[in-house]
Amino acid sequence: MFERLKEDIQSVFDRDPAARTSFEVLTTYPGVHAVMAHRLAHGLWKRGFKWLGRTVSNLARWLTGIEIHPGATIGRRFFIDHGMGVVIGETAVIGDDCTLYHGVTLGGTSWEKGKRHPTLGNDVVVGAGAKVLGPIDIGHGARIGSNAVVVKSVPDNATVVGIPGRLVERRGAGDKAHREKLAKKMGFDAYGATRDAPDPVANAINCMLDHVHVMEAKMSRMCEVLKSMGYTDEEVSLPELTSCEIVSTAEELHKLGEEESDDDTAASKSL
Structure with a gap:
């Protein structure tokens, strides 16, 4: 007790x-x-x-x-x-x-x-x-x-x-893990790590990260098949993105969304 x-x-x-x-x-x-x-x-x-x-x-x-x-x-x-x-x-x-x-x-x-x-x-x-x-x-x-x-x-x-x-x-541990790993590889500081956040920019970035992850997996399999057939190529590393570029891109997306929202509001009022 x-x-x-x-x-x-x-x-x-x-x-x-x-x-x-x-x-x-x-x-x-x-x-x-x-x-x-x-x-x-x-x-x-x-x-x-x-x-x-x-x-x-x-x-x-x-x-x-x-x-x-x-x-x-x-x-x-x-x-x-x-x-x-x-x-x-x-x-x-x-x-x-x-x-x-x-x-x-x-x-x-x-x-x-x-x-x-x-x-x-x-x-x-x-x-x-x-x-x-x-x-x-x-x-x-x-x-x-x-x-x-x-x-x-x-x-x-x-x-x-x-x-x-x-x-x-x-929420799957595997999905979150591959998304964070890919974001780190791209030099991106996992903006909006969860999809249930209401931020549309965070959701869009998460969707892009998932898409890139699938494409990267397919490309890796294609490269393995080509190598098994005798094709050789030098390793190419992914260029890093600076945090300034990421922040400015996110700000531009936010600003664009706000402008579209203001335009829709103005149009509805005029009607």
């Missing part, structure tokens, strides 16, 4: 830079209070004391603004930040090291008995106001954006945003 409590407190320090002392966390964090109350209510629920479990859960809701059904299964180091308005349904299952922000709902879409709430894997983060509905699976390491409405299963290490929730990017 005390080991789990220590883990819960430490998880707050790991994910909330505003936390200062263990005493402060233990006495002023409603998310911690809600999890402690749920562990008691869940234990009563599993032992057949259904009404008493619901009573403990209801009392915790009054005190914290967080409603967790005593039948929900929650893993270790679960952290609810701020917490007001969080609702977790009866058949919800939450893995280890998950984080929920205020206004999150893990709800159902049916009045039928049985499994009707989502299952979250390990290390899942659900942003403020998001709704995850139905008996769906949210993969390990997934990220749900703020105010998203998710009604379909999400694969591991994916990012989902919008209404209805749509897959922005499935």
Whole structure:
């Protein structure tokens, strides 16, 4: 019991830079209070004391603004930040090291008995106001954006945003590694390393890096075939790009995008 409590407190320090002392966390964090109350209510629920479990859960809701059904299964180091308005349904299952922000709902879409709430894997983060509905699976390491409405299963290490929730990017270690390696080879300091950033210039550069990576792989295979046929050629190294050229190019792209946006706005006003 005390080991789990220590883990819960430490998880707050790991994910909330505003936390200062263990005493402060233990006495002023409603998310911690809600999890402690749920562990008691869940234990009563599993032992057949259904009404008493619901009573403990209801009392915790009054005190914290967080409603967790005593039948929900929650893993270790679960952290609810701020917490007001969080609702977790009866058949919800939450893995280890998950984080929920205020206004999150893990709800159902049916009045039928049985499994009707989502299952979250390990290390899942659900942003403020998001709704995850139905008996769906949210993969390990997934990220749900703020105010998203998710009604379909999400694969591991994916990012989902919008209404209805749509897959922005499935973060693969291999994709990121080859992109960073190629950017370094080109003398480019990985501008906007993730595709789920809203910056269109970052997205365009990432797409170009992926395209160059595929073309480079094809050219390497072609060279190997030519060498096997007896063709020889001197090694040619890729010329380096200076950081000044890269910065100026990025600035020009941004300026061009802003000018096009201003022109579109002016044209719409004239119409």
